[in-house]
Amino acid sequence: MLNELTLFGNLDRVQTAIDRLKAFAELAEAASPNGYIVLDSGGKDSGTIKALAFLSGVRFEIVHNHTTADHPLTVRFVQEEQRRWRESGIPYLVKYPCYKGKRTSMWDMIVLKGPPTRIRRWCCDVLKKNGAEKGRFAVSGVRWAESVRRKNSRHLYEAPVNAKTLVGFHSAEDAKGYLEREPARLARGQFMVNPIIDWTDEDVWEFHRRYKLPYNPLYDMGFRRVGCVGCPMGDNKRELEKMPEFKELYIRAFQRYLDRRPDLAETHFWRNGNSLYRWWVENSKTANGRQLRLDSDGVTGGMKNE
Numbered sequence: 001m002l003n004e005l006t007l008f009g010n011l012d013r014v015q016t017a018i019d020r021l022k023a024f025a026e027l028a029e030a031a032s033p034n035g036y037i038v039l040d041s042g043g044k045d046s047g048t049i050k051a052l053a054f055l056s057g058v059r060f061e062i063v064h065n066h067t068t069a070d071h072p073l074t075v076r077f078v079q080e081e082q083r084r085w086r087e088s089g090i091p092y093l094v095k096y097p098c099y100k101g102k103r104t105s106m107w108d109m110i111v112l113k114g115p116p117t118r119i120r121r122w123c124c125d126v127l128k129k130n131g132a133e134k135g136r137f138a139v140s141g142v143r144w145a146e147s148v149r150r151k152n153s154r155h156l157y158e159a160p161v162n163a164k165t166l167v168g169f170h171s172a173e174d175a176k177g178y179l180e181r182e183p184a185r186l187a188r189g190q191f192m193v194n195p196i197i198d199w200t201d202e203d204v205w206e207f208h209r210r211y212k213l214p215y216n217p218l219y220d221m222g223f224r225r226v227g228c229v230g231c232p233m234g235d236n237k238r239e240l241e242k243m244p245e246f247k248e249l250y251i252r253a254f255q256r257y258l259d260r261r262p263d264l265a266e267t268h269f270w271r272n273g274n275s276l277y278r279w280w281v282e283n284s285k286t287a288n289g290r291q292l293r294l295d296s297d298g299v300t301g302g303m304k305n306e
C-alpha cells in the first residue's frame, strides 16, 4: 500500500521516494546540467520512476537503451513515451547498442559471445547498460520484490567503486559520506538512486492507477516482465514458440556462433544452431548450465564430458 498507518506514524511511500530523489538532486545537477538520468526500460517500474522524478521537481532526462531484441510492442510504447515526455519539455534519448565503438545487436553479439544465459549475462552489460555515462547520477526502478538475487544484492543508493563494482548504502547520509571521502570514485562509474527499491508490485500498480499513467500493453497480455524477447531469465522456450520470427533470429545467430567456433565440436554435442537452441531453452537454466538431456532427435546438449 502506498499509504500505511504504522506504529511510528503514517508511512507515505510516494513522499519517501520523492525525498530519496531530492537527496541527490543537487549533486546530480552539479554532474550535468540535465541532472539525473532516469533509466526507462519500457516497463511499469520505469513508468513509476519517470512520474516520481516529474512530481519531485528534480531536473532529469530520460534514457532508454534499445536492446535490438525488444518486443515490437515495447518499441512502440517507448516511441510513444518519448513523444509524450519531449512534449512536456523533458529530454528523452533512445540509445542503440555499441560494442568496441561500433553499432551492434543481440544477434551480432551472440556470434561473438555465444548464447546469453542466467549465469553468463553479457547481454546486460552490452545491451542494457550500453555505455553508461560515468560521473552521472542515474535513477532506476530496480526493486527487491523482483527476485531474491536483487533482494540480496541491491541497495537504495549505490556508488561506484570502480567501472564494474558498486558499493551500496541504505541512507543518503552514508552515501554522501562515501562520496565526500572518495570523490575520485564517482568518475569511475554511475551513482545509482533506486527510489522504489522497497515497493511491491501492488504499490507500483496502485501508483499507476492513482496517476493514470500509460503502461506497456504487454502487461495486459499476461507478461510480468518486459525484457528482451527470449530473455534467459524467463520461460524463453514458451515465449519464443509464440514469436517464431525471434526464434529464427536466435537459431541463425547460434549457427553463426558455431561456424565461428568449430573448436566447440570437440567438447560439445551441439551440432548446429537448432541443437544449440534446444540446449539453450531447455538445459541452460539448470544449476550449472551444463546438464545433459536427450533431445527429440537423439542429440544431447551441453558438454561431452559431463
Ligand code: SF4
Pocket (backbone or CB within 6 Å): 067, 116, 121, 123, 124, 127, 128, 227, 228, 230, 231, 232, 233
Ligand atoms: S533483458 Fe534478459 S536478454 Fe535482455 S539484456 Fe537483460 S538479461 Fe539479457
